[in-house]
């Protein structure tokens with residue numbers, strides 16, 4: 001075959017299947033040979049240019065005019081006519097939010113809505129995270145085993161996210177179902193028979209998000225980022241239009257917690273399978289912030305993001321025609337030997353771990369990155385203090401939702417001897 005730039009498609013590129021096999025298991029490993037030999041390649045299976053090296057991924061993030069984020073939330077898999085009809089029934093109409101907005105609208109909007117993310121505002125949420133973490137741990141600390149994803153790491157980031165946004169508690173199970181449907185609808189490849197249920201859930205998600213927003217619009221004095229959004233909409237409807245509010249309400253209800261839940265589970269998985277690192281942070285909790293950063297590098301919860309070329313471009317020596325779609329794989333960039341020393345080693349002393357691209361880079365870099373980091377740090381502080389002897393249950397497999405961007409285990413089973421709990425000896 002021949003790529004849209006006229007160059008031949010290599011055998012590796014033709015065989016690249018991001019919804020199956022090696023990429024689903026370990027995206028950085030799956031792209032190792034590409035990083036070395038063919039760092040930018042056209043993948044006919046998805047119709048995207050895959051970008052694998054650190055410098056190229058960063059360059060794409062950096063130039064959000066030439067490489068527009070407009071397709072960041074586009075469906076990877078075209079919906080069937082039946083699924084489309086279901087979405088229409090719910091008046092589903094996800095448009096530009098923040099993450100897929102172009103300049104100059106994007107930066108004007110981001111500036112207006114930035115204040116709630118400032119460090120001093122975020123510091124207010126930390127006691128709540130710690131209290132929740134302690135309460136949830138109390139429920140299972142004497143039990144000797146837990147599924148960390150389903151017993152704690154899913155619900156706490158969700159609770160924190162709702163609090164941050166100003167959204168009343170909507171029921172964790174329902175929102176979880178919605179978030180899963182949104183992920184599969186946007187970043188998955190669901191077969192036609194699964195698309196129906198996914199579309200129903202995405203439609204209900206849209207409806208629920210709009211009901212929450214309508215309540216806020218009717219009563220806009222509440223606390224939280226989405227209330228602030230509503231107030232800015234009244235003041236600057238040109239910069240914060242209604243369609244933005246409606247789209248963002250739904251998108252952020254998934255983005256603000258799934259990313260953090262997954263990143264936390266990935267970090268615990270990583271540290272518990274690198275026992276020396278786990279023991280070092282138990283001995284010396286001051287190392288936790290750098291351990292968080294190293295985990296975000298080697299096991300980030302967003303492994304790839306998307307851009308579209310607004311003009312003919314060149315990347316890593318490869319010509320990309322105008323309109324070319326790019327899959328920029330942060331997980332691969334984060335393990336590029338051209339940027340990192342011993343890239344495959346988990347090293348909590350690494351002094352440049354913070355240069356990872358898991359939060360993106362440049363104008364669109366994640367606004368919530370410090371919320372995510374804070375939650376991960378608090379979880380590690382509490383667990384290393386109260387359950388330093390906890391171990392991963394051997395033999396479990398990392399089971400991910402089948403999609404190209406979001407990564408985190410469906411469950412994370414751990415066990416310990418409650419008789420050894422430090423607080424029994426030194427309460």
Ligand code: HEM
Nearest residue numbers: 098099256259260263359360361364365366367368371372
């Ligand atoms: C954007 C990752 C947590 C809100 C992004 C982007 C990534 C990302 C990759 C796109 C960056 C780009 O295009 O350059 C993550 C990860 C998280 C996390 C890995 C957790 C570990 C959060 C949280 C919130 C949040 C907790 C909010 C409470 C946002 C917003 C944007 C964004 C509003 C859009 C920024 C813009 O386009 O200007 N995030 N995120 N994120 N994230 Fe996060």
